Every structure is written in C-alpha cells, then in structure tokens.
Amino acid sequence: MKIALIGYGKMGKAIEAIATAKGHTVIHRIDLNNKHLLDKEHLQQADVAIEFTTPETAYSNILKCFEANVPVVCGTTGWLEKLPDVKARCLEKHQGFLYASNFSIGVNIFFEINKRLAELMSTQPQYDVKMEEIHHTQKKDAPSGTAITLAEHILDKLDRKAGWVNQESSQPQELSIISKREDPAPGTHSITYTSAIDDITITHTAHSREGFAAGAVIAAEWLNGKKGIFTMKDVLSL
Structure with missing residues (x-):
C-alpha cells in the first residue's frame, strides 16, 4: 500500500x-x-x-x-x-x-465501556459525573477530541446532563471536563461517577503514541x- x-x-x-x-x-x-x-x-x-x-x-x-x-x-x-x-x-x-x-484500539473499546456505564447510570440519579483529561503541553486543543467524544456519549445516555463545559462546574446539568497539560503525557482520560456512598472511575492511559x-x-x-x-x-x- x-x-x-x-x-x-x-x-x-x-x-x-x-x-x-x-x-x-x-x-x-x-x-x-x-x-x-x-x-x-x-x-x-x-x-x-x-x-x-x-x-x-x-x-x-x-x-x-x-x-x-x-x-x-x-x-x-x-x-x-x-x-x-x-x-x-x-x-x-x-x-x-x-x-x-x-x-487507539484500547480507546475505542474504552468508548464502548463508557457508553455502557453511562447507560447503567441513567437510572441512578444519585451519581454525578465529571471527566479529567491530561495531555502533553504541545497539544493545541482543549478539551481533547477524545474527551469530547466521551462527553457526547455520556450526554446521549444521561438526560440529567444538558451539555459539557471545559472547567469545574457547580451546575448539576453541566458535565465538567477538566483539561490538564503536562509533560510527558501521551494521554489519560478518566470518568468518575460520584455519590455520597461511593465513587466509580474508569480510566484509559496511553503509554506512548x-x-x-x-x-x-x-x-x-x-x-x-x-x-x-x-x-x-x-x-x-x-
């Protein structure tokens, strides 16, 4: 080819x-x-x-x-x-x-896990959700395209979230995406569901490009x- x-x-x-x-x-x-x-x-x-x-x-x-x-x-x-x-x-x-x-094959499998978890959480309103993504300092966009894809999948499943914002938000209808730029950092995405009783976090971490x-x-x-x-x-x- x-x-x-x-x-x-x-x-x-x-x-x-x-x-x-x-x-x-x-x-x-x-x-x-x-x-x-x-x-x-x-x-x-x-x-x-x-x-x-x-x-x-x-x-x-x-x-x-x-x-x-x-x-x-x-x-x-x-x-x-x-x-x-x-x-x-x-x-x-x-x-x-x-x-x-x-x-990344791992990330695309992670997308499917994220969608399934959001679907399960759609009937559990006691859990709030937020996301954190970490990339190298040369990355030009924030949040990352991967984070936006993950956010869109969550919004598609959770009616209690109306949209995402690229900051920590106190508004219950907003999905917070916290973007960090650090070196070296090929890419980490974490999604955390939090309740008064417990937390559930799923994470994908890339080790290299x-x-x-x-x-x-x-x-x-x-x-x-x-x-x-x-x-x-x-x-x-x-």
Whole structure:
C-alpha cells in the first residue's frame, strides 16, 4: 500500500515507522516545508492518505484528497464544526473518508465501556459525573477530541446532563471536563461517577503514541479501496 502522510510531526513519524515495518511504502511526507506536494498530481499517486495536521488546515487537506480521488484517514481534532460539510462532499464525490478522534484500539473499546456505564447510570440519579483529561503541553486543543467524544456519549445516555463545559462546574446539568497539560503525557482520560456512598472511575492511559499510530495504519489498510464515510467502529466491528 502506498501512503501519503499529510503532517510529518511526531505522530506522522510514528505512523511511518509502523507502516514501513508492515511492508507499506510512504511515498509522500507532506509538511510546512513541502506544501507543494499537497496537490492532485502528487496525492493521486497514493492508495490512501493519512492526515494528522492542525485544526486550521485539516478541512482543506481532506478536500484536496477528495479531488485527487484518494481515500483519507483523518485524526486531526478541533475542526469538527466543518465535519458535516466534509461528509456531504465525500458522498457527493463518491470518496472514502474515515475520521476518528482517537485511533487507539484500547480507546475505542474504552468508548464502548463508557457508553455502557453511562447507560447503567441513567437510572441512578444519585451519581454525578465529571471527566479529567491530561495531555502533553504541545497539544493545541482543549478539551481533547477524545474527551469530547466521551462527553457526547455520556450526554446521549444521561438526560440529567444538558451539555459539557471545559472547567469545574457547580451546575448539576453541566458535565465538567477538566483539561490538564503536562509533560510527558501521551494521554489519560478518566470518568468518575460520584455519590455520597461511593465513587466509580474508569480510566484509559496511553503509554506512548504507538497505539494511536498503529490504529491509524490499521484504519488506512481497512479504508483502502472503499467509498463512503466510516469510523473506527466500522474498522473494529464494534
């Protein structure tokens, strides 16, 4: 499989190492120094593109992949107000698109555990819930895309929560997400349900970027040759 890496920071380099070890070829490594490669002529040489850049550039990068008829795996967070438009354009142009706020297999299993716990807690109003997420200081968005996904799953199951806020809140209808930026910290997400009697906490802690990078490569292998809109739930049959 021939891969175009859009974004060649720490995550892009981790993805390259895993893809190469699995026998794939990275034909383009696109960053700020060689943006001229981000065009139809170069992109269409790839079987699939993997996009990990910034919230400001992700949208246009994805559309360029669509124009080149190349399926794209995107892991950039912080731009999701434009996701409905990307999905519409993907379907209109009969392209392949897979977005995930987190490609780690462990995190995607954690998503399912979170949904099930929230469902169980929907009938237990004596429990309040809050979330904490910790990432490295170079992470540009807060809360993390993973935290937002977890929060949306909770809000979908708990009628007593109307929305999330990125701070400690005393309002019972608000789900608090506490964001911390520390080094070194690849990523930790904890969700705690608290009552007067006891606490229940579920936590996922990443030890390195390898889990995210490996999941992105698995997603690219799965998406290669497909048309439509997908998530890691499709990749992992969750």
